[in-house]
Amino acid sequence: MTAAARIIINEIKGYHNFLKLMIALVGLGVLASAVRFVLGLGVTTNLNDVYPWGLWISFDVVTAVPLAAGAFTLGAIVHCFHIKKLEPLVRPAIVTGFLGYSLVSVGLLLDLGQPQRAWHTMVYWNVHSPMFEVSMCIMAYTTVLFLEFLSPVCEKFGYHLPLRVLRWLEMPLVIGAASISTLHQSSLGTFFLIAVDKLHALWYNPLLPLLFWMSAIFTGISIIILEATMVHRFMGQPDESELLEVLTKILPWVLGVYLVVKLAATTLLSHGPLFDRPSLLALFLAEIIIGVIAPMFMFMKREYREDQRMQLRGATLVIAGLVLNRFNVSMFGMEQPDQLIYYPSIIESLVTIGIIAAHILFFVLVAKYFPIFEHHPETVDYSIPDHARRIEPDGGSHGKKSETVA
Amino acid sequence: MSSSTANFDKTKAFLIDTTKCTGCRGCQVACKQWNQLKAEDTKFFSGEGYQNPPLMSEYTFTRVKFKDYQKNGQNEFAFYKEMCMHCNEPACASVCPVGAFKKTAEGPVIYDAKRCIGCRFCMIACPFGVPKYEWSKAFPLVRKCTGCYSRVKEGLQPACATACPTAISYGSRAEMLKEAGKRLKNRPERYYNAIYGKDEAGGTSILYLTQQPLDELGFKPVTKRSLPSYTWQALRLVPGIFLTVGGGLSLVSWFNHRKERIKREQDQLNGAAAPENKEVDR
Numbered sequence: 129m130t131a132a133a134r135i136i137i138n139e140i141k142g143y144h145n146f147l148k149l150m151i152a153l154v155g156l157g158v159l160a161s162a163v164r165f166v167l168g169l170g171v172t173t174n175l176n177d178v179y180p181w182g183l184w185i186s187f188d189v190v191t192a193v194p195l196a197a198g199a200f201t202l203g204a205i206v207h208c209f210h211i212k213k214l215e216p217l218v219r220p221a222i223v224t225g226f227l228g229y230s231l232v233s234v235g236l237l238l239d240l241g242q243p244q245r246a247w248h249t250m251v252y253w254n255v256h257s258p259m260f261e262v263s264m265c266i267m268a269y270t271t272v273l274f275l276e277f278l279s280p281v282c283e284k285f286g287y288h289l290p291l292r293v294l295r296w297l298e299m300p301l302v303i304g305a306a307s308i309s310t311l312h313q314s315s316l317g318t319f320f321l322i323a324v325d326k327l328h329a330l331w332y333n334p335l336l337p338l339l340f341w342m343s344a345i346f347t348g349i350s351i352i353i354l355e356a357t358m359v360h361r362f363m364g365q366p367d368e369s370e371l372l373e374v375l376t377k378i379l380p381w382v383l384g385v386y387l388v389v390k391l392a393a394t395t396l397l398s399h400g401p402l403f404d405r406p407s408l409l410a411l412f413l414a415e416i417i418i419g420v421i422a423p424m425f426m427f428m429k430r431e432y433r434e435d436q437r438m439q440l441r442g443a444t445l446v447i448a449g450l451v452l453n454r455f456n457v458s459m460f461g462m463e464q465p466d467q468l469i470y471y472p473s474i475i476e477s478l479v480t481i482g483i484i485a486a487h488i489l490f491f492v493l494v495a496k497y498f499p500i501f502e503h504h505p506e507t508v509d510y511s512i513p514d515h516a517r518r519i520e521p522d523g524g525s526h527g528k529k530s531e532t533v534a
Numbered sequence: 535m536s537s538s539t540a541n542f543d544k545t546k547a548f549l550i551d552t553t554k555c556t557g558c559r560g561c562q563v564a565c566k567q568w569n570q571l572k573a574e575d576t577k578f579f580s581g582e583g584y585q586n587p588p589l590m591s592e593y594t595f596t597r598v599k600f601k602d603y604q605k606n607g608q609n610e611f612a613f614y615k616e617m618c619m620h621c622n623e624p625a626c627a628s629v630c631p632v633g634a635f636k637k638t639a640e641g642p643v644i645y646d647a648k649r650c651i652g653c654r655f656c657m658i659a660c661p662f663g664v665p666k667y668e669w670s671k672a673f674p675l676v677r678k679c680t681g682c683y684s685r686v687k688e689g690l691q692p693a694c695a696t697a698c699p700t701a702i703s704y705g706s707r708a709e710m711l712k713e714a715g716k717r718l719k720n721r722p723e724r725y726y727n728a729i730y731g732k733d734e735a736g737g738t739s740i741l742y743l744t745q746q747p748l749d750e751l752g753f754k755p756v757t758k759r760s761l762p763s764y765t766w767q768a769l770r771l772v773p774g775i776f777l778t779v780g781g782g783l784s785l786v787s788w789f790n791h792r793k794e795r796i797k798r799e800q801d802q803l804n805g806a807a808a809p810e811n812k813e814v815d816r
Contacts, residue, residue, distance in 0.1 A: 170669025177589065177666050180657035208783045210790035241652020241667070241674040245632075248651050252632040258765055259655045260631035261772060299787060307780040311772055318768045322629055322659040324757045337768045462658075 150489040157482010160475045161238050169241065172475040181458065183472035187480050188235025190316055191454040193266070194340070195447070196228025197348030198355070199273060200309035203302040205378070214371055219280060219500045220359065221352050226273035227490050229266060231483050236263075238479060258318040265312030272305050280498040313344035320457055328461040329400030330412045335393040336457070342389065346382040347450045349375050350423075350443035357440045363492070365501050369436040376433040376442070383424040383446070390416070405465065411456050419449010542622045543708035545641035546686060547739040548695060551717070552751070553724055555613040555701040557598055561694035565596045568682060568693035582752075590616060592668045595679040596694055601751050612746050614753070615701070617694070618643065618664045618679035619731060620739035621761070626656035626665055628762035634676075641707070641739045642681025650675055661735055661756045681739070707739060714741055736760025 140151070164172045175182045198221040206214045237243040249263045275294065282291045317340030320327050353375055356368045394402070403409055423442040432438040463469065472480070494500060566573065574587045574594060584600040587593075596617035603610055624643045627635035634649040635656060645665075656665045656676060668674035682692035690696070695704040703710060714729045730742040734756040744751055 165672060168670065168672040169674060170667075170671070176669065177591065177657065177663070180654035180667060204783060208787040208790070210787070210794065239653075241654070242650060243652075244673075245649075245651045248632040248649055252634075252649050254628075254630055254633040256628045256762060256766060256769065257631045257633075257655070258769060259629060259653055261769065263631055303780055303783045303787065306783050307776050310779045311776055314775075315769070315772075318765050319655070319658075321765045321768060322625055322761055324759075324761065324764055325661050325754065326658075334764075334767065 147489060147492060150485045150492075153485035154482050154489055157479050157485065160478035160482065163475055164238060164479070172473060174470060174473045174476065178467055179470040182470055183459075183476045183480055184235055184239040186455050186458040187451075188239070188483055189232055190319075190458045191451050192228055192232045192235065192483075193316060194313060194344040194347045194450060194454070195351060196225045196232065197309060197313060197344040198351040199225025199276070199348075200269075200305045201345050201348035202352055203276075204306040205375075207299060207302040208306070211374060214374060216501070217352055217356060217368065217371060220355055220495070221348075222273060222276045223280075223491060223494050223500055224351065224355060224487075226270070226277045227487050227494075229270040229273055231487055232266065233270060235480075235483055236266075258315045258321075261315045262312045262319070265308050265315070269305065269308045269312065272301050272308065276301055276305070280494075280500055284498050309344070310341055314338065314341040316340050317457075323462065326462050326464070327457065328405065328408050329398040329402050330394065330408055331457045331461045332400070333393040333397040335389060335397060339386065339390055339393065342382065342386045343450055343453060346379055346386065346446055349379055349382070350446040350450075353439050353443035354447060357436060357443075359495070359501070360436075363495060367436065369434070369439060372436075372439050373433050376427045376439055379442070379446070380424045380427045383420050383427075387416070387420050387424065390420075408456075408461060411452065411460055415449050415452045415456055418445055419453060420446075423449075540622075542641075542737060542739075543706060545622070545639070545707050545739060546681075546704065547620075547641060547707035547710045547741060548692075549703040549705075549710040549714055549741045549743070550615050551701050551703075551743045552612060552614050553743065553745045555598070555615065556699070557600065557611060557613040558699065559598045560697040560699065561615055561702065562594070562597050564693040564697035565679070566594070568685070569595060569680070571595065590664070590666060592666045592670070592677040595677070599752060601746070603746060603750070612744070612751055613701075614742070614744070614751050615694070617740065618681065619662050619735070620679075620681050621735045622737040622739070623735075623760040623762050625659035625661060625735065625761035628765065629655045629659040631655070638681075638683060638687075640683070640686050642683040642686055643739075644680050644683045645676060645678060647675045652676075659761065661761060662754065707741075710741055714743055717743060733758040736763075 140148070143151075160172075169175060173182060173184075202214065202218055202221045205211055206218055237246060240246060246263075249260055250267070254260050275297065279291065279294050282288070282294065314337035317337035320332070321334065321336055324332065353372050356365075356372055359365045360367050360369075423445045426432045426438060426442040426445070432442065459470070565571070572593045574591065576586050577588065578584075578586070582588075583602070585597060587597065590597055596615060599614045599616055601612040601614065603612065620637075620641060620643045622637070624635060624637055627633070627637055627643060630650075631653060632649045632651055634646045635643060636646070637643050652674060654665075654667060654676070657663075657667065665676045665678045667676060682690075682694075685692055691704045695702045703713060705713075711729070711732065714732075718725050718727060718729070724745065726744050726747050728744075728748060730744070730748055730753050731738040731740050736759060742748075742753070744753075749755065
């Protein structure tokens with residue numbers, strides 16, 4: 129055993145048991161995906177010609193993309209609308225987004241029948257395909273998030289010249305992130321516009337792309353609340369509930385507009401009977417009441433907005449409602465009355481659990497080894513000096529203002 | 535993608551007169567032979583009726599569905615040949631991210647297996663449930679009726695149309711529509727008054743005449759609008775939305791940054807005496 133491997137193993141031995149469990153789950157997911165590639169989609173999944181899209185599309189792609197929307201929402205709020213006191217929340221959001229999108233790409237590759245040809249989307253263009261649009265955007269946006277994620281990496285290793293370039297790129301990246309996200313978050317809704325005679329009228333309406341985009345915004349905000357609260361509870365980071373209060377002020381507005389558009393679209397624009405399937409109607413009501421109406425009323429109250437526990441509960445409701453909504457659109461609402469019901473196989477579930485575990489694991493590890501939380505941009509001077517050398521020649525810790533340049 | 539004003543009269547089309555179908559399934563066998571498709575095990579009563587195999591699959595591009603019904607106290611059979619409808623504006627071609635599906639000038643909708651990445655969006659999009667997947671393989675592809683494009687482009691008729699003794703006519707779409715209209719007009723007592731495929735999904739290259747009402751025979755009710763138009767009405771906004779959001783946010787952030795710079799400069803002017811007060815604003 130080499131020395132490096134021993135260092136890594138020793139490091140892992142020091143981890144909390146929860147992280148070890150996550151590592152085990154990721155390992156299981158990797159094994160399951162290996163089995164999928166050896167034995168094939170047909171044997172290892174419960175997909176068939178009636179249900180060509182299952183758990184991997186419904187969760188790993190259609191649900192995970194809005195769940196990773198925190199980065200673009202917060203980036204726009206902080207940098208474009210200039211609510212600068214939220215800056216400490218940006219980096220964790222970017223890490224979550226970058227991990228989320230990378231894992232969406234992994235999920236997509238697993239689900240493709242010919243993953244080795246994924247690059248075809250870049251060569252053979254079909255601009256009429258929402259799938260083309262989404263895959264191009266996801267590639268572009270993962271690149272943007274990667275560039276944004278490079279900042280803490282460069283800080284960690286003290287690469288200051290790239291840092292300046294990244295600093296200079298910051299605004300274009302933030303604006304690019306928001307516009308690309310708008311496109312692909314909404315295009316995930318466009319996917320289902322083609323399923324005219326398949327998706328139930330409770331969800332099928334021409335405003336589906338707009339609804340998907342708006343729900344991505346309030347989900348992005350809720351994810352940031354959930355994440356900051358969890359990080360405070362379990363990773364010993366400072367309590368950010370005062371900052372989160374700003375976000376909870378935005379939430380009821382977005383939820384309210386969403387609710388109005390959604391109800392208007394459902395009642396005025398859908399074609400087909402709305403109340404013919406009681407089980408679907410129940411799912412629809414659950415999604416609206418749990419995910420939209422309840423948190424909207426919660427966050428309209430000042431004492432709930434300020435209370436950290438209520439913040440967490442409201443955000444969790446929004447996220448649960450979003451997950452239910454995406455499953456309703458991509459899975460439950462697509463089921464025809466006389467068909468067998470699809471449920472995911474063990475391999476499919478293990479892969480999805482592995483992807484969720486990987487997200488948590490990588491987030492904790494990134495937070496452990498890179499300056500994600502202790503980032504104070506105002507204290508670092510990024511102006512170009514006379515000659516390109518380190519801003520902090522004394523190798524001082526991050527967040528300390530350098531004496532020499534200032 | 536062809537616009538809705540495009541003329542499909544000259545594309546080749548099938549006219550399938552189910553009242554003339556004897557249920558011999560010669561088309562099913564001819565299709566298997568021409569496309570070199572494996573046979574499937576016969577399982578009786580595995581589907582909703584007497585047909586075999588129970589569903590179209592990666593090995594079966596076309597099959598005859600059986601429907602029994604009662605007429606004047608007599609038991610009767612109706613037959614319905616199921617196959618790719620070769621839509622004028624196919625949903626599969628419109629949603630495929632790599633353009634693996636193509637509507638040919640001759641009429642058939644063909645599939646380029648070399649391009650396919652296996653996303654199965656075509657299967658979600660097709661209103662007739664036609665594209666099937668090679669679920670048996672580790673790296674599967676889509677399989678579907680090709681309209682015997684290899685034959686049609688050489689001037690031959692598709693294998694099933696050649697094999698059919700009674701029910702299938704093959705020719706230009708305009709001719710087939712005219713012929714179908716003539717039959718409906720001449721023998722109204724024989725036919726249910728509709729041509730399935732004339733307007734379904736914006737018009738298809740397969741036209742059906744039936745005796746029974748369409749839904750009783752298991753024909754899916756399908757929108758009359760061409761399917762690509764449903765997604766295109768959202769997708770065509772993409773460049774505009776990109777520019778609006780990007781431009782709007784650029785403007786907003788430029789404005790906000792400017793506001794702050796002015797504020798900072800003013801603070802500097804006012805607070806020059808006490809410089810350590812304001813340094814956090816970057």
